[in-house]
Amino acid sequence: MFKKALTAVAVSAAALASSAFASSTTIDFEAFVDFQNLHGMDLGGVTITNPLGVVEIYDNRFGVGSNSGTKSIGSFASGARSVNPMIFTFDTAVNFVELYAGDGGGDQDSWSFEVFDAQVGGNSLGIVNSGSWVGNPYQALSHTVAGILRAEAVWTGSAAGIGFDDLTFRTGVTDPVPVPAAALLFAPAAFFAARRRKSA
Numbered sequence: 001m002f003k004k005a006l007t008a009v010a011v012s013a014a015a016l017a018s019s020a021f022a023s024s025t026t027i028d029f030e031a032f033v034d035f036q037n038l039h040g041m042d043l044g045g046v047t048i049t050n051p052l053g054v055v056e057i058y059d060n061r062f063g064v065g066s067n068s069g070t071k072s073i074g075s076f077a078s079g080a081r082s083v084n085p086m087i088f089t090f091d092t093a094v095n096f097v098e099l100y101a102g103d104g105g106g107d108q109d110s111w112s113f114e115v116f117d118a119q120v121g122g123n124s125l126g127i128v129n130s131g132s133w134v135g136n137p138y139q140a141l142s143h144t145v146a147g148i149l150r151a152e153a154v155w156t157g158s159a160a161g162i163g164f165d166d167l168t169f170r171t172g173v174t175d176p177v178p179v180p181a182a183a184l185l186f187a188p189a190a191f192f193a194a195r196r197r198k199s200a
Contacts, residue, residue, distance in 0.1 A: 024096075024170040030069040034059035038073065045091050046169060048073070050083040058163060063104035067138035067165040074103075074163035085152035086164060089119050096170040097151050098142035105136030107159035113141040116150040129156075138165060 025045055032038065038048055038055040048055045058064040059071045066072040073086070088097070101111050114127035125148060128141045135157075143151070148169075155162045 026168040029071040032057045047089045049087045064163040065104040067100035072163035072165040085154045088151040094148045094169040095146045098168045100138040100140045100166045102138030103135040105134045109135035109157040112154045115143045115148045
């Protein structure tokens with residue numbers, strides 16, 4: 001009985017711990033080819049679109065640069081403003097999203113990153129702004145809030161445009177700290193219950 005009780009405690013603690021680990025996905029765009037248009041394509045949990053209908057892969061081209069590898073997405077030169085906003089629509093709600101933006105440098109860039117509680121329309125859950133910088137190195141903006149179904153990146157610079165790279169989003173519990181505490185609370189109760197049964 002004693003052994004069964006301790007086993008039950010261990011199983012319960014393991015189940016709680018597994019539920020605390022978040023499921024995280026990062027899309028670095030390295031799997032795609034130069035010039036490929038990802039507009040409306042399901043990338044595995046997220047679909048990227050914009051008003052122009054062009055979510056173009058840049059492979060170390062046009063001075064776009066990247067945060068990792070050699071590839072990023074964006075739009076540059078005269079069409080840059082027409083891709084605002086770059087829209088990231090999630091299949092299911094996430095509670096963390098992070099995106100890098102930048103280019104090869106040489107001009108002043110800025111951008112904003114806003115998240116919403118609906119795939120279309122809905123309410124804003126927050127917006128962050130980059131401030132002005134030269135675009136190199138790439139910089140990240142992120143949100144940690146429950147119920148994100150859409151994120152929008154808006155280039156607010158005045159020169160050639162900006163690239164986006166390394167989109168990370170996460171579902172599940174983001175703070176596993178309470179789990180060991182919960183397990184510790186359950187463990188003594190199960191332990192003493194087993195002892196009482198054994199004594200009886």
